[in-house]
Amino acid sequence: NRSSAAGGGKKLSHKSSDKELPSKDPHVLESNLLEKLSLAFQMERKFSQHKHHTVFMDIFQGLIQNRLFSKEWISISSSQNQLRVFVLVRIFMRDDVYLKAFSQLGGIKHL
Numbered sequence: 001n002r003s004s005a006a007g008g009g010k011k012l013s014h015k016s017s018d019k020e021l022p023s024k025d026p027h028v029l030e031s032n033l034l035e036k037l038s039l040a041f042q043m044e045r046k047f048s049q050h051k052h053h054t055v056f057m058d059i060f061q062g063l064i065q066n067r068l069f070s071k072e073w074i075s076i077s078s079s080q081n082q083l084r085v086f087v088l089v090r091i092f093m094r095d096d097v098y099l100k101a102f103s104q105l106g107g108i109k110h111l
Helices: 008-023 026-040 053-068 071-076 079-092 096-104
Strands: none
Touching: 026 079, 053 071, 053 079, 053 096
16 A cells, blocks of 8 residues: 555645545546546457456446536536547447447437
8 A cells, every 4th residue: 555655744745635636626527537547548449358348338328428418518518528528438439349339329319
């Protein structure tokens, strides 16, 4: 565990940054998470064969249904966050299973 191995000063700075997280804009947090996920899995091609396939599919379906299909989210989100969602959906759809899921969710008619 890194936090237990860190010195006292590092623990304090870690705690202070933890306290700042809830006060951050949720759009900024979402943006950061989308970016991290895109970077972490930019080379992945077979999400359907990954050991965390069900988690990936839940994320993919959530992005489609709660972001791309949500007129409310589209109206309040930044163009940068919209682009990040599109990029992540594109990354997932390199896998044929996810491409088929996009079609089954009605993705083509919504776009």
